[in-house]
Amino acid sequence: MNRRSILKTLGTTAIAAVALPTWAKGWTKEGLPSTNFFSVNEQSLTQLLVEAIIPETDTPGAASLGVDKFIALMLKDCHSQEDQTAFKKGLVEIESVAKETFDKPFANCSMAQKQHLIEGLAVYDDSELKKFGGLLKYLTIRGFKHSEYYYTATGFEFAPGKYVGCVELNEGGQE
Secondary structure (H helix, E strand, O other): OOHHHHHHHHHHHHHHHHHHHHHHOOEOOOOOOOOOOOOHHHHHHHHHHHHHHOOOOOOOOOOOOOHHHHHHHHHHHHOOHHHHHHHHHHHHHHHHHHHHHHOOOHHHOOHHHHHHHHHHHHHOOOHHHHHHHHHHHHHHHHHHHOEHHHHHHOOOOOOOOOOOOOOOOOOOOOO
16 A cells, blocks of 8 residues: 555545534434425425324424425425426325315315325326325435434434444353
């Protein structure tokens, strides 16, 4: 190994050691920048949808963790125009399906009715609704699993496997 590769490795390690804590910090509801991606009605409908997917129990639900804002940010910054359009069309469609099925807007449906509508997205013949349902569920779960609450509640280690060199072993080879 030559001196140049050693210096390159040390430099990379130093940069990673400084940057890793910043990357490891989970996002919070307050920490997300506001986007103008959704209208007020679309944002509130998205909030109701994510709460129906991961409802609040003895743990926070997706809506209280701000997953709806995460979805808006992800769609705006990371997804194609096609995905953005499909998602917004899906919001309109699920609202109309709720009115057709239960004679009331999605916001006035019970939690069981909301969950029934969301589960039904996967079986529709309309590929746009299927795409919307898949994207909604994917982004909701991803947003929940990337929240600060999830990281702290599960004991998630961003850089697992720290090396402990001197460990005494008990009889049988166990720590």
